[in-house]
Amino acid sequence: MGMPNLARQQQVSELYHAALLLEPPARTPFLQRHCGSDDGLRAEVSSLLACDAEAADFLEQSPSIVANPSPPAASIGSCIGPYQVVAHLGAGGMGEVYRARDSRLGRDVALKMLPTSVTTVPDRQRRFDREARTLAALNHPNIAAIYGVEESAGNRALVLELVEGQTLHQRIHGSVGETLGTGPDARPGARTRRGPVPVREALGIADRIADALGAAHEQGVVHRDLKPANVMISSRGAVKVLDFGLARPFPGEPTAVDIRHLDPVRSAAIAGTAPYMSPEQVMGRPTDRRSDIWAFGCVLYEMLAGRPAFAGADVGETVRRILDGVPDYAALPGAVPWRVRHLLTRCLERQPDRRQPDFTSVQRAIAESLLDLEDAPIADAARTGLSRRGAVVLGVMACAMIALVSSVWSNSPAALLPQSVVPLTSLEGHENYVSFSPDASRFAFSWEGDNVGHEGVYVQQIGVERAVRLTRPTGRDLSPVWSPRADLIAFVRQDDVRSGLYVVSATGAAERKLVDYASAGLHTCLGGCCLNRVIAWSPDGRWLVLSGAVIGSRAGTFAVPVDGGAPRLLVEMALPLINDHVSPTVSPRGDALAYGACSGEFSCFVEVVPLDQQFVASGRPRRLTALPRAVNGMAWMPNGRELLVAQASVWLNEFSLWRMDAFARRAPERVDVAGTAYYPALSADGRRLGFSRRTFDVNLWNVEDGRVAINPASSTHSDYDVNLSPDGTRIAFTTDRQGGASEIWIADRNGSNPTPVTQGTLSAGSPRWSPDSRLLVFDRLSEDGRAHVYVVDPRDRQPRRLTSWNYGDWLPTWSHDARWVYFNSAASGSREVWKVPAGGGEPMRVTEHGGSVGVESLDGRLLYYHRQVAGSSRDRLIARSLDGGGEREIDDVFNWAYAVAQDGVHYLRPPRGSSAPEQYDLCVWDPQAGETRVTATIAAEYMHANLTVSGDGHVAMIGAVDSASTDLMMVENFR
């Protein structure tokens, strides 16, 4: 089989894109120049270029389905012709198997005689016939074909492809399996390679098995009896999966193995199968394709380890092991890549819903593993030393939930006083990963500058505005860290596929790569950078610590010698509970390593592991935190006893700094830096604290007669959903300035006197003023995730719910006469505009065929709403006459960003291109003239769906044009 050749593919892709930039006549010479003697490469690229023009429209339209209920196909005839039995081959899962000659076609086939339990019960027979036909359609190179069903003298036989070779069982164990093993290789004395299958070969075979099973699953066929004895390796190395689906017990037949009452006959019958039965199968629960995933895991394990994953002295013990245990992963050879181990844990997951979902993902993991195998090997000493420790870590994890060191996630006021925070940088875009030079006079960081998508490492003197780029814009240079010896800066260079650990001198010279690695996989995107901090220096500057890396067959946190040499594993990831390591930091004396051990972007625990003088982990990792949080950056305090940790929870996606005792003797304290903070760095003396801060995001903008300006009400928090009161004096808006869930605030029109109106624990939003500018309607999320609509008087702040049902109602608006409140509801089963009397009462449905966010015109004659265009993500703005007239489509609209004024409906038209920042047109549609005019164009990285206009239409406010930016901040004299 062809190994995936990623480098080749990349070469093809690059040449293809480069050639496309040239005029067609110039392409051939270009390819000749760049492909040299590689004719295959040139032909490959040329053939792609030849398709380029035609491919322009190809796949651009989404596929269509035509309703055409067709009658079921007629059953095919199963007349195949006479077969002459040549030899008895053995007993298969369901009956005796013979070698037979098809005299018509002159070929040999396998005939499998079926037991009477299949042939005598009509229902089963039909089912069998149907399955046989389904299998006949499974035309797959790795599935032994079924030629048909033969019937004679009351006996039924399956006619099967005869595969010459040995079974996988024979390949591993040398003994004769129970199925169709035949041909020269099966004979004793023939080629007898036994024992574990080499990793690459095993992965190749596994890939073929997965391909076969995946194809079968797509046809709704489940194998249910996959085992090494059912996989043939032909003499030419082809892989064939046998006995497809037919061994499956029919419904009603007991499948449970009662280990107390195993009769000898049944015991013998399942002896060959038991080790591959899934837990649900063993327990007699319904089985499905996920049972095949389990069995596949068993087969892959057995190939690699040379022995079954679950096998006991007898069936009873085997079954107990399946139900109670996990396979002995330590029995896998060291050369088995990390991803394969991970894949095994995912396939051999006892809960079916937690298993690897399908064989497509299995195959992807195999392909990636084959790539991993091409990576540099790790030092052997480290490997043997650490696999034991890895096992210990796993054991510890199991108890971790009980033995947790206490930790408190507290929202209580900070114990530490705020200190003065000054900006270190205020460049455009995102600056991240500040790291101080040892004398704390300079700092390094990552920034894109003018090279979008290619961050470079920059160095800047504190107090000097100019940043100097050290690295060329080739990939993404992230996570720079200044060495304690001051001479080097280490960083990670990423492209789309690979990562490398590099060092460069602090003057930008002598860049060199220390190691290539694969990133462990979690994407944490913060402030434009999608990589957590992953590097730390040892205090003596001899080692770099690299976290979240996959090198060779191991994943975890590595120690990489700066002066060359193989990386060695410091802490292995405790799969499957932990699948990423982030934010490493080494204690000032070099005697401990702290890092975040993560099972998800927002599920990391801070762990500390002691290090010995050889910079080797010398004990078990200790957990400092009990609750899963995002961890984005840690720094060890110079006292060696405390850590500074940037954490956030998924519910409160705001990073804040916490001071934690490294021995977990005290609860963490929040460090107040007057705002969000992540990727903290401390100077060597601990007096300077640097960190990243996202400067917000969401602001209010005014558009006044075509001019766009920021609204003075904007804060450093997220302010959006702005609504201007009809009398023009006040605004209501949604904000997170209280730090928790979003709430409704009001302010004067210019933003002064901001005052909260609502208070709660779940997000409120979408405030709209009543026509008399006295009341507000808004929506609020409820505990079960649905929203409800409320009305509130800002003076007494006592919200009253308008509907009593629970369908998910949101985005309320007022009718022009304030008698009704329109809202969005799923009450009818689809999203429609509804209305309810403003004083309470029965809701009424307004739209019939889908509609969202109804807004009445000021004269009450038209209702504007929007509807998604079927098959696209576009929304159309619609006007409907409330006097009973029809609908009229106006234009594309950006979600519900429309509002009414005397001159018509104002709306935001979404950008058409794919450039960032994107251009939104602010338009107004005049219902009298039926015409649209553009009043302003607004560039935004990110638009909130919200617009408000003054009654005369001259002033519009847009909830939140986002100009996301990340800056580096510093606290002087940090305590």
Add this chain to the structure above:
Amino acid sequence: MSDGAVTALLIDWRAGDREALDQLIPLIADELRRLARHQMAGERPGHLLQPTALVNEAYLRLVDVQRVAWKDRAHFFAIAARLMRRILVEHARAQHADKRGGAHPPVTFDELVLGGPETPEQIVALDDALQALARTAARKSEVVELRYFGGLTVEETAHALAISAETVMRDWKFAKAWLLRELRGAPNRRA
């Protein structure tokens, strides 16, 4: 199925809870199939239904749209794209088998026939070609899956795959040419 559960699962999943994904997939798949059946019921033959519209509809029904971030929408559509591809291909394979007078596998999409510009054979061939592409360029194949079967925009695709929009465009362009060549059976294939 309440709106809240899927919304919460989406949020959990984005938060790194992988089990949430395992719970989401069957919910979304069921809804897609249910919608397809529902929309087909009583329709005369020849009625056109766009899978991407189904995906949208499933999204609107299952998810509290206002309360999830744009990113979660992309994730939802990414899952749905995969499921939609599977449903279409399952169905196409079934049709294909029928036409050959062969089996009638137990797929649950019996009411639908693929048609329009794509024959079942073409859908199956496209799926095969996509699988072939995935072996050397998994990401490119995923881009096609999300864009074609899921109707994701370039930006949503970029987000779902955690790559830049520019990369999505390049992958998309390359993959289309590659697939077209495969489907045409151009003599020059990779070994």
